[in-house]
Amino acid sequence: MDIVKTFINSPIGPKTTHFWGPVCNWGIVLAGILDSNKPPEKISPNMTTVLLCYSLMFMRFAWKVQPRNYLLFSCHICNTIAQSALLMKVIKYRRGLTV
Amino acid sequence: MTIFVHHVRNVLLRLPLSPRMKTLIDHPAGPLTIFFWCPFVKWMITFANIKDFKRPVENVSLNQQIAIFATGAIWTRYCMVITPVNYSLMAVNATMGATGFYQICRKVKFYQQGGVDTAPAAPAPAEEKAQ
Secondary structure (H helix, E strand, O other), X not given: OHHHHHHHOXXXXXXXXXXXXXXXXXXXXXXXXXXXXXXXXXXXXHHHHHHHHXXXXXXXXXXXXXXXXXXXXXXXXXXXXXXXXXXXXXXXXHHHHHO | OHHHHHHHHHHHHHOOOOHHHHHHHHOOOOOOOHHXXXXXXXXXXXHHHHXXXXXOHHHOOHHHHHHHHHHHHXXXXXXXXXXXXXXXXXXXXHHHHHHHHHHHHHHHHHHHOOOOOOOOOOOHHHHHHHO
């Protein structure tokens, strides 16, 4: 309970913006995971590429920001993986069309 | 990566620039830091979403657009309560949320008009291999 209370009152706890920002970024990761089951023509290559770059840059941001935001960092690692998987799916699909 | 940025900084500081430009280069949120480029990449998300307005509505991912709208909305609100108030970040998140909202409206209208997401395509190459 003390750990929970410490976390709630910490500078990256649920009373601060540093918490809810990463939480809504996890929504993008979840959307990416749910979309991995959809057919590849539904995936937008523009959005996937941009979200991949966004996550790579925000990984660096989360590391460098004061206070260091491990929640945001882990969120963007997962998003990089999810968006890379979607992008590979789209690339394979498009290669299959042109062959 | 950091070493590369360090080299770029040294090269730029050796150039005959005004003191104001040199202050900009060394600024803690200047163009050689990640804090400068984060809003830039969020603008790229906004522009990619605007470009995707032309995509057929069956191919719009409702999950993704809800996530983008939620991110934009929550961050717009929080940019108003942090100190100092960050209008630039608020603008980019508001625009990003607005584009997400537009895509959600497109999709909801599509469903209301009786539209159905197309089923996954049949695995044709696998059938050819089986034959």
